[in-house]
Amino acid sequence: MANHPVLSDARILVIDDEPDLRTLYELTLLREGYRVETAGTVQDAKDQLAQQRFDAVITDMRLPDGLGTDILGQLRAEQRTERCIVITAYGSAENAVESLKAGAFDYLTKPVDLKQFRSAVANALRGVSSNAPAATGTKPTATKTANAAMHPSGLAVLDRLAGSSATMQSVKERIVKVARSMAPVLVRGESGTGKELVANAVHANSHRATGPWVAVNCSAIPENLMEAEFFGARKGAYTGAMQDRSGFFQAAHGGTLFLDEIGDLPLAMQSKLLRAIQERNVRPLGSHQEEAVDVRIVSATHKDLSAEVQAGRFRQDLYYRLNVIDIYIPPLRERCEDLPALCDALLSRIAQESGSAVAQLSPYAMSQLTQLSLPGNVRELENLLHRAVALSDGAVLELDTHPLATSPAPLRTDNAGATETAPLPLQANAPPTPVTAPIEIPVDLQRYLDLQERDILVRTLQETRYNRTVAAQRLGISLRQIRYRMARLQIDVPHASDEAPDA
Numbered sequence: 001m002a003n004h005p006v007l008s009d010a011r012i013l014v015i016d017d018e019p020d021l022r023t024l025y026e027l028t029l030l031r032e033g034y035r036v037e038t039a040g041t042v043q044d045a046k047d048q049l050a051q052q053r054f055d056a057v058i059t060d061m062r063l064p065d066g067l068g069t070d071i072l073g074q075l076r077a078e079q080r081t082e083r084c085i086v087i088t089a090y091g092s093a094e095n096a097v098e099s100l101k102a103g104a105f106d107y108l109t110k111p112v113d114l115k116q117f118r119s120a121v122a123n124a125l126r127g128v129s130s131n132a133p134a135a136t137g138t139k140p141t142a143t144k145t146a147n148a149a150m151h152p153s154g155l156a157v158l159d160r161l162a163g164s165s166a167t168m169q170s171v172k173e174r175i176v177k178v179a180r181s182m183a184p185v186l187v188r189g190e191s192g193t194g195k196e197l198v199a200n201a202v203h204a205n206s207h208r209a210t211g212p213w214v215a216v217n218c219s220a221i222p223e224n225l226m227e228a229e230f231f232g233a234r235k236g237a238y239t240g241a242m243q244d245r246s247g248f249f250q251a252a253h254g255g256t257l258f259l260d261e262i263g264d265l266p267l268a269m270q271s272k273l274l275r276a277i278q279e280r281n282v283r284p285l286g287s288h289q290e291e292a293v294d295v296r297i298v299s300a301t302h303k304d305l306s307a308e309v310q311a312g313r314f315r316q317d318l319y320y321r322l323n324v325i326d327i328y329i330p331p332l333r334e335r336c337e338d339l340p341a342l343c344d345a346l347l348s349r350i351a352q353e354s355g356s357a358v359a360q361l362s363p364y365a366m367s368q369l370t371q372l373s374l375p376g377n378v379r380e381l382e383n384l385l386h387r388a389v390a391l392s393d394g395a396v397l398e399l400d401t402h403p404l405a406t407s408p409a410p411l412r413t414d415n416a417g418a419t420e421t422a423p424l425p426l427q428a429n430a431p432p433t434p435v436t437a438p439i440e441i442p443v444d445l446q447r448y449l450d451l452q453e454r455d456i457l458v459r460t461l462q463e464t465r466y467n468r469t470v471a472a473q474r475l476g477i478s479l480r481q482i483r484y485r486m487a488r489l490q491i492d493v494p495h496a497s498d499e500a501p502d503a
């Protein structure tokens with residue numbers, strides 16, 4: 001039986017022209033306790049759909065009188081709530097992608113693995129209401145459907161996305177819309193535009209919201225450890241593997257795997273990732289057994305992936321797989337009207353973190369902000385406000401807009417962002433560089449330095465997925481030192497890990 005909190009009396013329509021397969025699917029579903037109707041053609045299915053409402057529709061792609069996507073198209077046009085699973089031929093990536101684009105909740109590839117079949121159906125039924133009237137032609141409004149599928153924390157996470165420009169409104173609407181399916185999402189945008197926040201909002205508004213959210217920065221993992229990190233490893237699979245360990249895929253089972261900086265994934269790893277996504281199976285390093293994984297992939301990049309494909313640095317088939325739905329976040333300079341709301345949200349966050357009162361920007365500082373190009377986007381704005389708070393001695397802030405102060409301080413290891421951002425050396429052996437303009441002298445040096453240090457530590461920890469060992473290595477300090485500094489600056493991180501990447 002399905003182990004998800006799903007509707008056992010859900011009504012399902014199965015459409016397949018092969019009687020044996022139809023019976024197999026029907027029996028499998030009946031055994032799960034669902035109510036099942038079957039159809040052998042597009043027309044037969046449409047007739048049944050005109051008669052009654054179902055909770056889910058499972059359809060073969062190729063039918064004698066049309067395609068499964070024709071049925072999807074009709075359901076979508078009528079704004080019906082049935083969730084659809086399309087069964088496609090083996091190796092037909094195009095069909096799988098087409099069906100997701102046509103609005104399918106999920107797809108399965110032939111020969112259908114019954115365990116995956118049951119799990120896909122259970123996923124599709126999670127959060128579906130069976131109490132809606134079964135009358136013909138019931139057409140709930142799109143908004144109602146979106147709200148019904150929304151987990152309460154989903155709204156809270158959307159609210160964290162400050163800004164009400166038309167662009168941000170449409171980004172938020174798109175998040176809610178795409179969150180509902182299983183389709184992979186690619187979030188695009190310059191560095192610091194909020195891609196991770198958007199990806200997290202997709203997760204929080206999906207039916208997987210109560211499942212795990214696993215965020216991985218692909219550019220932060222050493223190439224030789226990638227396979228073990230992604231798929232897990234058996235004890236002894238490599239030097240230092242003292243025990244079995246699971247990978248990101250297993251950790252994200254039932255939830256969302258966020259692959260940040262996907263454009264930085266080496267080609268060899270791209271093939272392995274593609275395979276895992278297609279087969280929905282992973283094989284831990286050193287194991288002979290495949291493990292089924294139920295994971296939704298949301299990825300993000302600041303690179304132009306289609307150009308990367310052209311240049312031969314990114315696999316076209318993987319790009320095609322990841323980019324089923326795309327969400328583009330424009331740079332901050334193209335949505336200046338969001339600045340006041342963003343400043344309010346960021347200043348509240350800074351105040352919360354430091355336990356002080358919320359500061360406000362002076363009208364002059366706000367007008368200065370609108371003149372800045374802010375190539376590091378919201379992250380740069382955040383840094384600028386952090387500095388303003390550190391340098392101010394009152395509740396009204398002025399900006400430190402000296403060029404050095406406004407240049408972002410990225411912790412990237414690649415060169416891709418080089419044109420967008422000026423790197424700030426952070427290694428111990430780097431020559432000392434002033435972090436801010438020397439014009440303003442802080443009134444409280446210790447507090448100012450603490451805030452700078454805290455900002456650097458927090459960002460490094462975020463970029464290393466809270467792995468203190470890797471963060472310490474990046475900053476050229478020891479694990480003991482980073483622990484000490486985190487404790488002193490009261491930096492509390494979720495799921496803190498001291499694991500060395502090869503431990």
Ligand SMILES: Nc1ncnc2c1ncn2[C@@H]1O[C@H](COP(=O)(O)OP(=O)(O)OP(=O)(O)O)[C@@H](O)[C@H]1O
Nearest residue numbers: 160161162190191192193194195196197302378379
């Ligand atoms: N609309 C927004 N409202 C509030 N905070 C935001 C918004 N957009 C981004 N931020 C904040 O800006 C910072 C950078 O955001 P985030 O890490 O999501 O960007 P990113 O595009 O993923 O960056 P990168 O490309 O460097 O990985 C974070 O602290 C995030 O909380």
